Amino acid sequence: MELSPSELRWRCAADQLDFETTNDLEELQQILGQARALDAVQFGISIRRHGYNMFVLGPPGLGKRTTVNYFLSDKAATEATPDDWCYVNNFEQAYKPRALRLPPGRGAQLQRDMTQLVDQLKTTIPSTLELEEHQSRIQEVEQEAKERHNRAFKELADRALERGIQLVRTPGGYAMAPVRNGEVIGPEDYEKLARGEQQQIEEAVKELQEELKEIIERIPRWRMETRDKIKELNRQATQHAIAHLLSQLRADYATLPHVLDYFNALEKDVIEHAEDFLPQEETSPNILGIPMPGQPNFHRYRVNLLVDNSKSQGAPVVSENHPSFQNLMGRAEHEARMGTLVTQFTLIKPGALHRANGGYLVLDALKVLQQPFAWDALKRALNAKQLCIESLGESLSLVNTVTLEPEPIPLDVKVILVGDRMLYYMLYQYDRDFADLFKVAADFDEQMDRSPENCALYARYIATMARQEHYRPFDRQAVARVIEQSARLAGNAEKLSVSMQSIANLLREADYWASTDNAPTVTARHVEHAVAQQIYRADRVRTLVYEQIRRGTVMIDTQGARTGQVNGLSVIDMGNFSFGQPSRITATVRIGKGEVIDIEREVDLGGAIHSKGVLILSSYLATRFAQNRPLSLSASLVFEQSYGRVDGDSASVAELCALLSALADVPIRQTLAVTGSVNQHGQVQPIGGVNDKIEGFFDICQACGLTGDQGVLIPRTNVKHLMLRQDVVDAVAAGRFHVYAIETVDDAIALLTGREAGAPDTAGHYPPETVNCRVAARINELFEIRQQLSQQGMDKAKS
Amino acid sequence: MKHTPPLPAVRCILVALDDACSDHETMETAARLAADLQAELQGLYVEDVNALRLAALPFTQEITTASGVARRIDPESMERAMQNKAAHVRQLLERSAARAHIRCSFSVTRGHVTQRALLATGETDLVLFGSRSHAPATRLPAAAPARSAVRPVVAVLDAAAPRIQTLDTAVAISQRQQRGLVVLVRGAPPGAVELCADRVRDRLADRDVNARVSRIPIDTLADLIRAAHTHGAALLLLSRTCRLLDQTAVHTLLENLDCPIVLG
Structure with missing residues (x-):
C-alpha cells in the first residue's frame, strides 16, 4: 500500500504552540522525559545504606551527569559538613601513621597549633636546658x-x-x-x-x-x-x-x-x-645543603592535613575525571634523598575518596575500569567501608623501598558511576560484587512520548536553554522545527529524543546562524539551516559513496527490471551521522539439496544475524513450496560489490524476493528498493534506520533522475517511525517518488514484479502465472530432475 | 669607665700531650686559648719512657680501655702504637687549630710529659696541660651543651713576686671566655699578701671582668688543690715562677685536678 505524504513525516503544528517566542515561556524546572531515572536518582541519593551506590546508565548526551549534579548539589547542601582528617606521626611505629578525625576546620587549626608548638619548643627547651x-x-x-x-x-x-x-x-x-x-x-x-x-x-x-x-x-x-x-x-x-x-x-x-x-x-x-631542640653545631654534616640522616627531624611533629573542610558547606560532591588507582585511593609519595627513595607521613596525599568521604563521588565507569587496579581498589574500599592507602609499586614489586602503612580511615561515601548500558549489564553479569555494591540503577531513556503535553515541555526546555545560554529567543516555528528534529533523532514520529546534547547543539548552532543574519529571533529557517549544516559537515563519506553509485562504479540500477536482482538498503553509521546506502542483492538457483548459500557467511563477511535471516529463507521456501518433498535446489545469495561486513536481517525480504524472482524467472523492477526482515511465514518485520534508508535511495534516484516509478518498500510496522526529509515528502506529494508499506513477502513480490504473488487454494495450488505458481513449478521441476538423476544413479549402480 | 685592655704579649702556647692527655677536649681548650690570646699553638707529644720500658718486661700486659682485654705487649708494638697515636693527636690538633683559625706546629719527643713541657717553658709564653682525668673523654649524648662558663678561671699569684703577665693573661682569658676570675694571692708575710691583693684589686678595678681577689693561705700543693676544688676552677693559671712548682708538683696537680693547668 502506497503511503500518503502525510504519513511520511509528522509535522509539529506551530499554531498549536501558544506563544510567540520562547521569551513568553517559563523556565523548565525539571529534567525532560526521565521520570523513571529521576525517581531512581533521587532514591539512590537519599538512601544511606551500605551497598546503595548508584549506577547511572544510558547513552551519552542524555544529560546524566548534569542531572546527577543537579540533584546532588541540592541534597549535599542540606547535609552535615564532614569531619577533617589528618595524618600524624606514630611515635611508636613511624611506618604506621595515625589518622586523626576532627570536626570541620579543626584539622587546619591543629596543623597551625602544632607548627606553633614546635616553634615554641625550639626556644623553650633550649632555654630550660x-x-x-x-x-x-x-x-x-x-x-x-x-x-x-x-x-x-x-x-x-x-x-x-x-x-x-x-x-x-x-x-x-x-x-x-x-x-x-x-x-x-x-x-x-x-x-x-x-x-x-x-x-x-x-x-x-x-x-x-x-x-x-x-x-x-x-x-x-x-x-x-x-x-x-x-x-x-x-x-x-x-x-x-x-x-x-x-x-x-x-x-x-x-x-x-x-x-x-x-x-x-x-x-x-x-x-x-x-x-633535638637544642641549637645544633654549625658543622652539622650535610651534602649540598641536604641534611644527613641523624639530624633533628621536626617533621615528625607536623600535621598532614589530608582533608580540610574548613571552607566547606554541606557534604562534598567530588567528581574525579582521572580515576586512576592513586587518584582514587590516595598515595604516599616518595622523595629522593642521597640516592634513596624515602617517605614519611607528611608525604601522604589524599585521593578522591578521601575528599568525598561523608559525601558523594561521581565517576565515569568506563574510565574507572580502564585504569589498572582502580576498580578493584574502589570495590575493596566500599566493601570494607574504610580507606587504606596502599603502595601500588610495592605490592607489585615494582619498587623496593621504605613504604608506609597508614591507619585506615573509615569510609562513608556514596559512589555514583555514570556509564552506558552495556557496561552496566556486563558488570552485573560478570562482576559478582557489583550487584551488592551498586544496588541502584538509574536508567536514562533516549526518548519520550510525543504527546501535546510533552511538546509543550519541550518548548519550555528550549526556552530555558535559550535563557540560560543567552541565545536569541526562538519563535514558535523554530521551536516546532526543533521538536520535529527531535522526533527525527528519536527515529520515531511518535517519540521525541531526550538526547539533550544533540538538541543543545542544534539550539546553539541555530542561534549562531541567526546571529549571522542579525536576526532578533531564531526562526525555523535558522533551525533548518543548522540541521542542513550539521549534515553537510558530516556527509563527506556519503557524498563519496553516492558519487561512486552515480558514476556506475558501484552498480545500482534505478530503472528497468532484472531477474534474481533486487535493490536492498543498508545504513552506514559514522557515529555522529548515518546514511542509507542501496546495495545490489542477487540470487541464483540450481539443482541441489535444499541449501541456500549465504556467500557473505562463506567468506566470513556475514554476521550471525544476517546468517539467521538467510536460514529463515530456506525454511520459508521449504515450508511454503516443498512441504511434502525435499527441497531440491541450491541457491546462492550475495551482496554485490560489498567488501565489508554485512550484518542484520533487514535485507532478508530483499534476499527472499531476489530468490523468488530467480526461481520464478520473473524480473524485478529496479526502480524500487526494499527493506525489511521476514519470518518463516513470510510476514515482514520492522527494521531500524528506515528514514536513512528511504532517503538514501531517494538521493540516488534523484541523482540519476526521478522517473516517477521509483520508490521504496518498507515494513508496515515501520510507518510510525517515518520522519523523512521534506524534499522526499515533497517528491512523494508530487508523485515523483513512492513509499510503500508491505506486510508480507507476497506484498513485496507483487509490487516488485508487477505480477500477482498468488495465494494457494485449499489444495495448495497457486493460480496460474502468478509468481508463487511459477516458483512452485520450478521447485517441482528441480525435484523431479533430481529424482531422475537419483534413479539413474541407482540403475547404474545395479548394472 | 671599665675597658678591655690590650692583650698580653702571648705569641706561643705549648700544649703538652701524652697518652693520658691527648683527647679532643684538650685540643679544643688549647685552640680556643690560642685563639683568644691570638697566639700560635705548639703541640708537643711526649712518648712516655715508662711505657716504653714496661713493654720490654716479659710479663707485662696492656689492658685496653676499649675492650678491657689484656694483651701482651713488646717494645716494637709499643713504639708503633705511640707513632700512630702521635699521628692521630697531630690530626686532632691541626683540625682544632684550623677551626679556631690559628697557626699550629707539632713535634714529638720522648721522656716524661711534665719534665719535657717544663723544659720548654723558656721557649714559649704559656704551657697548657690538659686534664688527665681517667673518665672517658667522649661526650655523653643526652647532655645539653656544657655551659662551663659558670666555672671561673683561677689564677694563683705569689705575693712575694707577683707576675703581672700571669694576671693579665688570666684577665684576658676570663673576658674572652666570659668566665669569672678568681685571683688567689698566696705567700708570706701577711702584710705582703695584703699589699699584693690591693695592687691586684687596683689593677682589676677598671677591667671589664667579674673578678674576686682572695687571700687564702696556700702553703702546700694540697692547699692549692683544695683551693682549686673549692672554687670549681675551669682553668688553673699558675706563674711559672710559683715556688710551689716543680716537675713532681705539676704531675701531682694534674693527677688530682680535673681541669687544665696553664703555666705562664
Missing part, C-alpha cells in the same frame, strides 16, 4: 661520674704503688709495671732482681691487672648510669618546660580524646628527644 640551675645539676652528675672514674683508678694506682707497682698509661689503655724511684724498672735491671722478688712482682702485677680489668669492665655501666641520670634530668626539665604549652592545647582539644592521646604520645617523644 641551659638554665644555670639545670646545667649545674648536669655538671654535678658529670663531675660525680668523673670522680667515680678517677677515684677508682687512683685507688688502684695507690694500692699498686704500695706494692712497688705503677699504673702506666699506654696508647691503647693501661699497664702495670714495677717502679724504682718513680721510674719503671728496665728489663736489664729486672733481670738482676732475685727470682723470688721477680715472682713477687709478677704476682702483684697479675693481681693488679685483674683489678684493672674489673674497673675497665665497669666503665660502660658507669657511663650508662650517668647517661640515664642526665636523661632523667633533661626529661624532668623538659616535661616541666612543655607542660604549660601542652596544657593550653589539651584544654582546646579536650573534647577530642584521640587528639589528647596524640598529645600524650607527642609529649613523651619530645621529652625523649629534647636534645
Whole structure:
C-alpha cells in the first residue's frame, strides 16, 4: 500500500504552540522525559545504606551527569559538613601513621597549633636546658661520674704503688709495671732482681691487672648510669618546660580524646628527644645543603592535613575525571634523598575518596575500569567501608623501598558511576560484587512520548536553554522545527529524543546562524539551516559513496527490471551521522539439496544475524513450496560489490524476493528498493534506520533522475517511525517518488514484479502465472530432475 | 669607665700531650686559648719512657680501655702504637687549630710529659696541660651543651713576686671566655699578701671582668688543690715562677685536678 505524504513525516503544528517566542515561556524546572531515572536518582541519593551506590546508565548526551549534579548539589547542601582528617606521626611505629578525625576546620587549626608548638619548643627547651640551675645539676652528675672514674683508678694506682707497682698509661689503655724511684724498672735491671722478688712482682702485677680489668669492665655501666641520670634530668626539665604549652592545647582539644592521646604520645617523644631542640653545631654534616640522616627531624611533629573542610558547606560532591588507582585511593609519595627513595607521613596525599568521604563521588565507569587496579581498589574500599592507602609499586614489586602503612580511615561515601548500558549489564553479569555494591540503577531513556503535553515541555526546555545560554529567543516555528528534529533523532514520529546534547547543539548552532543574519529571533529557517549544516559537515563519506553509485562504479540500477536482482538498503553509521546506502542483492538457483548459500557467511563477511535471516529463507521456501518433498535446489545469495561486513536481517525480504524472482524467472523492477526482515511465514518485520534508508535511495534516484516509478518498500510496522526529509515528502506529494508499506513477502513480490504473488487454494495450488505458481513449478521441476538423476544413479549402480 | 685592655704579649702556647692527655677536649681548650690570646699553638707529644720500658718486661700486659682485654705487649708494638697515636693527636690538633683559625706546629719527643713541657717553658709564653682525668673523654649524648662558663678561671699569684703577665693573661682569658676570675694571692708575710691583693684589686678595678681577689693561705700543693676544688676552677693559671712548682708538683696537680693547668 502506497503511503500518503502525510504519513511520511509528522509535522509539529506551530499554531498549536501558544506563544510567540520562547521569551513568553517559563523556565523548565525539571529534567525532560526521565521520570523513571529521576525517581531512581533521587532514591539512590537519599538512601544511606551500605551497598546503595548508584549506577547511572544510558547513552551519552542524555544529560546524566548534569542531572546527577543537579540533584546532588541540592541534597549535599542540606547535609552535615564532614569531619577533617589528618595524618600524624606514630611515635611508636613511624611506618604506621595515625589518622586523626576532627570536626570541620579543626584539622587546619591543629596543623597551625602544632607548627606553633614546635616553634615554641625550639626556644623553650633550649632555654630550660641551659638554665644555670639545670646545667649545674648536669655538671654535678658529670663531675660525680668523673670522680667515680678517677677515684677508682687512683685507688688502684695507690694500692699498686704500695706494692712497688705503677699504673702506666699506654696508647691503647693501661699497664702495670714495677717502679724504682718513680721510674719503671728496665728489663736489664729486672733481670738482676732475685727470682723470688721477680715472682713477687709478677704476682702483684697479675693481681693488679685483674683489678684493672674489673674497673675497665665497669666503665660502660658507669657511663650508662650517668647517661640515664642526665636523661632523667633533661626529661624532668623538659616535661616541666612543655607542660604549660601542652596544657593550653589539651584544654582546646579536650573534647577530642584521640587528639589528647596524640598529645600524650607527642609529649613523651619530645621529652625523649629534647636534645633535638637544642641549637645544633654549625658543622652539622650535610651534602649540598641536604641534611644527613641523624639530624633533628621536626617533621615528625607536623600535621598532614589530608582533608580540610574548613571552607566547606554541606557534604562534598567530588567528581574525579582521572580515576586512576592513586587518584582514587590516595598515595604516599616518595622523595629522593642521597640516592634513596624515602617517605614519611607528611608525604601522604589524599585521593578522591578521601575528599568525598561523608559525601558523594561521581565517576565515569568506563574510565574507572580502564585504569589498572582502580576498580578493584574502589570495590575493596566500599566493601570494607574504610580507606587504606596502599603502595601500588610495592605490592607489585615494582619498587623496593621504605613504604608506609597508614591507619585506615573509615569510609562513608556514596559512589555514583555514570556509564552506558552495556557496561552496566556486563558488570552485573560478570562482576559478582557489583550487584551488592551498586544496588541502584538509574536508567536514562533516549526518548519520550510525543504527546501535546510533552511538546509543550519541550518548548519550555528550549526556552530555558535559550535563557540560560543567552541565545536569541526562538519563535514558535523554530521551536516546532526543533521538536520535529527531535522526533527525527528519536527515529520515531511518535517519540521525541531526550538526547539533550544533540538538541543543545542544534539550539546553539541555530542561534549562531541567526546571529549571522542579525536576526532578533531564531526562526525555523535558522533551525533548518543548522540541521542542513550539521549534515553537510558530516556527509563527506556519503557524498563519496553516492558519487561512486552515480558514476556506475558501484552498480545500482534505478530503472528497468532484472531477474534474481533486487535493490536492498543498508545504513552506514559514522557515529555522529548515518546514511542509507542501496546495495545490489542477487540470487541464483540450481539443482541441489535444499541449501541456500549465504556467500557473505562463506567468506566470513556475514554476521550471525544476517546468517539467521538467510536460514529463515530456506525454511520459508521449504515450508511454503516443498512441504511434502525435499527441497531440491541450491541457491546462492550475495551482496554485490560489498567488501565489508554485512550484518542484520533487514535485507532478508530483499534476499527472499531476489530468490523468488530467480526461481520464478520473473524480473524485478529496479526502480524500487526494499527493506525489511521476514519470518518463516513470510510476514515482514520492522527494521531500524528506515528514514536513512528511504532517503538514501531517494538521493540516488534523484541523482540519476526521478522517473516517477521509483520508490521504496518498507515494513508496515515501520510507518510510525517515518520522519523523512521534506524534499522526499515533497517528491512523494508530487508523485515523483513512492513509499510503500508491505506486510508480507507476497506484498513485496507483487509490487516488485508487477505480477500477482498468488495465494494457494485449499489444495495448495497457486493460480496460474502468478509468481508463487511459477516458483512452485520450478521447485517441482528441480525435484523431479533430481529424482531422475537419483534413479539413474541407482540403475547404474545395479548394472 | 671599665675597658678591655690590650692583650698580653702571648705569641706561643705549648700544649703538652701524652697518652693520658691527648683527647679532643684538650685540643679544643688549647685552640680556643690560642685563639683568644691570638697566639700560635705548639703541640708537643711526649712518648712516655715508662711505657716504653714496661713493654720490654716479659710479663707485662696492656689492658685496653676499649675492650678491657689484656694483651701482651713488646717494645716494637709499643713504639708503633705511640707513632700512630702521635699521628692521630697531630690530626686532632691541626683540625682544632684550623677551626679556631690559628697557626699550629707539632713535634714529638720522648721522656716524661711534665719534665719535657717544663723544659720548654723558656721557649714559649704559656704551657697548657690538659686534664688527665681517667673518665672517658667522649661526650655523653643526652647532655645539653656544657655551659662551663659558670666555672671561673683561677689564677694563683705569689705575693712575694707577683707576675703581672700571669694576671693579665688570666684577665684576658676570663673576658674572652666570659668566665669569672678568681685571683688567689698566696705567700708570706701577711702584710705582703695584703699589699699584693690591693695592687691586684687596683689593677682589676677598671677591667671589664667579674673578678674576686682572695687571700687564702696556700702553703702546700694540697692547699692549692683544695683551693682549686673549692672554687670549681675551669682553668688553673699558675706563674711559672710559683715556688710551689716543680716537675713532681705539676704531675701531682694534674693527677688530682680535673681541669687544665696553664703555666705562664
